[in-house]
Amino acid sequence: MRSVAVTAMGAVTGFGEGVVPFWNGLLSGRSCLGPITLFPTGRVVVRQVAEARPLGQGEPGPAGERAHRLLLAAAREVEAQVPSGLLGGPGTAVVVGTTMGGNRLFCSWLEGGLASPSGSDLASPARLLAERTGAAGPVVTVSAACASGTAALGAAARLVRSGTVDRALAAGVDALSEFVVAGFDSLRALSRTTVRPFDLRRDGLGLGEGAGLLLVEELGAALSRGARPLALVRGYGSAGDAFHMTRPSPRGAGLVRALSAALADARVEPSAIGFVSAHGTGTPLNDAMEAAAFGTVFGAGLVRPPVQSLKGAVGHTLGAAGALEAILTVRVLESGLVPPTAGLEEPDPALGLDVVHGAARRVEPLSLAVSTSSAFAGTNAAVILERA
């Protein structure tokens, strides 16, 4: 069976453009949530988000669609890491996970600000990436709400593993807008204080925006061209909750099934997992659900893998979250360092998790890790990565 390697990564978050500021920001334990500058705040109650820096307002029209600009910024970073021309041709696929696509453009058109909604569809970021790189293989968009980024990586790895292509660009991207912030605000899902994943006082999530992009390649082909694998994509699984459209099943049945499927796909035992990048939104229900699911999969009462959430640092970036969490997981595997969970001060003892907080922690030995995502409509996804 073909092995799939991660060979390049690009990221844009509230910490700035680049994987380096992203990783350093996470290690510092800081949060980049701050005041909203992207739109008037008269119609929202919660006014703290993590806006990507240094992207400004941009120009109007399709070229100015913020999600496109975020993705292209991440693409520039990946392009700088690979030989010119590598990404062009039928041997390269593009898979983008997004919840909104070019939604800001669509809303501008609805408001009468644009003559046409061209470029506002969900698939527009993926096409843009294909046009920029010359990729001529499958160009796919997946929209699984907050699990979109993880689903994109899983789909990309599957295309490489099956031999459909030799390499694939797997991305997650979403941009902030009043549409999104007001929507989550209306659900009363946003924290009124501080985003605190797995904390006893957690009271909701905080929104962010960004893009994460990973180049995955068939391992032999990557080694032949002299690439250094950063990690291996060992397995992927997804599963529906079949419980409720907006609430997770209390025992995390869907996440248990997704994790189990990923472990089976990777042919590894739960005990081999040394780190978990959790969805960890900071809502009372999600964090409790994840804790229950991790207990089921990794065993209650036993020493469990350490857990971390990046959402207190860069906010919940929706479609970008899974891709950014995969990048975080690759860096954890490379370095053996787990960043602290920003915002977490007093771990909820009822959850029974070992959540890294306060300071970065060295975890050794570490060869396998999992990143999980859970979404509205009950979609769950998990990807297993191995140190190269």
Added chain:
Amino acid sequence: MIGAPPVVAVTGIGRCAGVDADGAARGRRMDGFARAGLLAGVRALASAGYRRRDAADPRSGVFVATSLGCRSSVEEHQRSLSSATSLDDLSPAVFARTVHNTVAGELSLDQGLGGPAETFTSGTTAGIDALVAAFDLLRAGTADRIVVVGAEALSGTCAAGEEAARGHPGPPLEGAGAAVVLESRPAGETGFPAFLLGGTSLFSTRPDAARSRLAAWLAALSTGTALPRLLVASGPTDATFDADALREAGLGGGLLETAPTDLLGTAAIAGAVRAVELLRNRAVTRVAVLVRDPRGPAGAVVLGRPGG
């Protein structure tokens, strides 16, 4: 056939056009997209003889394909926001409907599908991507059954938007869906009129290049057998697969049907449903469903009988 991968049989098909009494009852809290997808999926599963179990089935999954997804709910939320003076003017229920995996969620909930759940929003080729992904998972043994659903719904504004974006009218759909149930079966099994034999997708902004590449793929898949008959699912406004063009690509004489309207993301699934009907009647032995999105993506899936 020891060691051979399983084959993928089409065990059920379903359609939904508009809203009937059953749809109105089931889908009262949904928008047209979710309702159409749910109904098409439920009907396909019923035709496959699927019965919901007490516990969610981890071996049965749902894949959804759409171009616009819940755009009508997106529009509704945005319009509410535009006129709102405070948060209290917004409906959280409407915002909750703006996630495009609602069909996957509703079908999973309604039918107890606890297996793989994916939503493809690749535009007109979304159905190709969903069918190919389901094919790969079933052959790999990751699941036993996947219902693949295509769904689309257009409000008047969406229809106008599609026309503005694409330069030609889209169909005035108020919720339409199509679905096939795919199940893995042991290699060598032949007891179904239609099997999914393979699929491919690509990206090219040149119609001639897309056509040539798809023709080459069809020829490679058909080694030892005749080329499949062709069913063009993109609709009549896409000239990529008109008769002259197909003849130039070495696929002349194979055109069966062209979908009369642009079905957007439901195209490949609706095409697959139609292909199954043709195969059931023994009119043909293999059908290739061709789809092209004028913005670049294109693809094909082949249905028929193994060795036919």
